[in-house]
Amino acid sequence: MGNTGGDSLTEDINTQYNLANMVWIMTATALVWIMIPGVGLLYSGLSRKHHGLSLIWMALMAVSVVSLQWFFWGYSLAFSHEAGKFIGALDNFGMMNVLAAPSVGSTAIPDILYSFYQLVFAATTAMIMVGGAHERARLGPMMVMLFIWMTVVYCPIACWTWNPSGWLAKLGGLDFAGGGPVHMTSGAGALAYALVCGKRHDPLADDKVKTYRPHSVLSVVLGTVFLWFGWLGFNGGSSGNATIRGFYAANSTNLAAASGAMTWLMIDYFRKGRKWSVVAICTGAIAGLVGITPAAGFVPCWSAVPIGVITAAVCNFAFDLKKVLHIDDGLDVFALHGVGGLMGSILTGFFAADYIAALDGATQIPGGWLNHNYRQLGLQLAGATATLGYSFTVSTVILVALKYIPGFHLRLSVEEELLGTDVCQIGETYFQDSDEPVYTDGVSPGVMSGAQTPVPRTEKTADESV
Structure with a gap:
């Protein structure tokens, strides 16, 4: 058969697989892909208006950068x-020999399909993680950091x-669909990104960790709908x-999403003004x-039901962690994904049952407490x-190292942050006015409409990093 799974010129290499399996996993892949812009819409809605477009940009950037990293060596690592205990070899470097051989993740589907399915998982993880530095990160260094982070954090x-x-x-x-590789890894990475970048600068607020009202609840809802919909493939395809x-x-x-949504709704009803x-x-649905x-x-x-209820309740109170830690994780990525992934992993140990895993006709596990x-x-x-521990430590090392490389400083200056990432880094705004003149410096008369009142120009930078 060879290391590619067969010779398509002399045999039908599809016959070794049940085509229904491949159709379902390809469908699940498409469902997961829509989660990436879903995270971008969610983050954009939760941010302030003059930074909103940058979060959608990050979603498109994440899927692009990760696709190239995955092709280059991510899938192989x-x-x-021929992987070892800690990281893969380079036998699939540049997608070499990735064709019809049964994949290591599921012998029911070929390498080429499994690599595509896992690519969208990796890109979703990347998009979740970069939310840790929203409203203050420079976008050029973010792309470089993300390629490195995928290589030395996510892939291992x-x-x-x-x-x-x-x-x-x-x-x-036991980790069915990514409580560790996706959620805990991205949550800890986002916490490190927020820590190294430092707190957002706002002359109208005090020195405490700041919270702001979402600028677009509609974007929050659309992002949640995309995520809830795509998650059916995220988990359903992981068989x-x-x-x-x-x-x-x-x-x-x-069922867990519905339980989490109602739990969070009830808790916030009593905690935050009925x-x-x-x-x-x-937020509860995502928890x-x-x-x-x-x-x-x-x-x-x-x-x-108990998994959704317990995870949502714990994550709700974990949102206060940023005030205890004094780390400006404005999108609460660690509280939602890091803590939520931890709770999911622990609860898997309680509720795992051997007869559920065996529903695929092949998997045998000893189960959990049940x-x-x-x-x-x-x-x-x-x-x-x-x-x-690994994600937070290695992410911190990567970010601190980049910070001291000339040209790769991580965050915007004070003035750029007040103007907004959209104007200063992208040159476009969330609601573009087609009749508004465009200036060569990327700044036009209306750009301050969604920003805080500017402060006089100063030599001070916003780098409050560790």
Whole structure:
């Protein structure tokens, strides 16, 4: 057969696969892709208007940069057939030999399809992570940082967790769709990005960590709709085939999102002025989705309700962490994804059941506490600790190193930040006026409409980084 899975000139290399499996995973891939701009719309709506377009730009940038990194060596570093315990080899460098051989993640689909499916996971993770430095990050250095971050942070953690050769997979850690590689990795990376960049500058606010009202609740809702919709493929496709297990996972995903949405709505109703907030129900749905991600293909459907409720409740109170830590994680990426992924991983250890994993006709696990396998909780905690610690530490090292390279300083100056990332870095605004004259410096008379009142020009920069 060879290392490519066969010779298409002499045989039909499709016959080794059930085409229904490939159709479902390709459909799931398309569903996950829509999550990337979904995160961008969500982040954009939550930001202030004069930074809103930059968050949508980041979504398109993330999928582009990660696609190139994945082609270059990302897929090989994560899902190489010759991987070691910690990272893959380069046998698939430049997508070399990635064709019809059964993938390491699922023998039911070929390498070429599995690589595409995992690409959209990687791009979603990248987009979540860069939200840590919103409203103050320079976009050029962000692209460089993201390529490096994917290589030395995301790919090794994905290899540990999902490659059968990875140490965490060999140990017996359970992560169905990315509680560790996607959510904890991006959450810890975003926290490091926010820490190294420093707090946003605002002459009208005090020195405490600041919160602002979303500039577009409609964008928040649209982003949430894209995410909830796409998450059905995110979790449903992680079975790696078109079996009952994947469809069961999709059902659990929807149930956890609904449970999280209602929990967050109720908590905020009593904590924040007895209003039925749209942003609250959106945030709660995402918390429930994050919590069910590592568990969906391992746990009974009924457990999606406590997973959604517990994860949403813990994440709601975790939003106060930024005030305790004095780190300006304005989009609460760590509280929602880092903490949410941690809770989902722990709850997987409680609710995992052997008969649910076996719904695909092949997977055998000892289960969690439901099967009296009490050791599983310890394995889940070990994996979560390693993932959070590695991502935060290595992300911090990358960011600090870039900060001191000439031309790669991470954040905007005070004046640029007050004008807005959209004008200073992109040269376009969220609501473009076609009749407004364009100036060569990218600044036009209306650009300050969504920004704070400018302060007199000063030599001070906004670099409050560590």
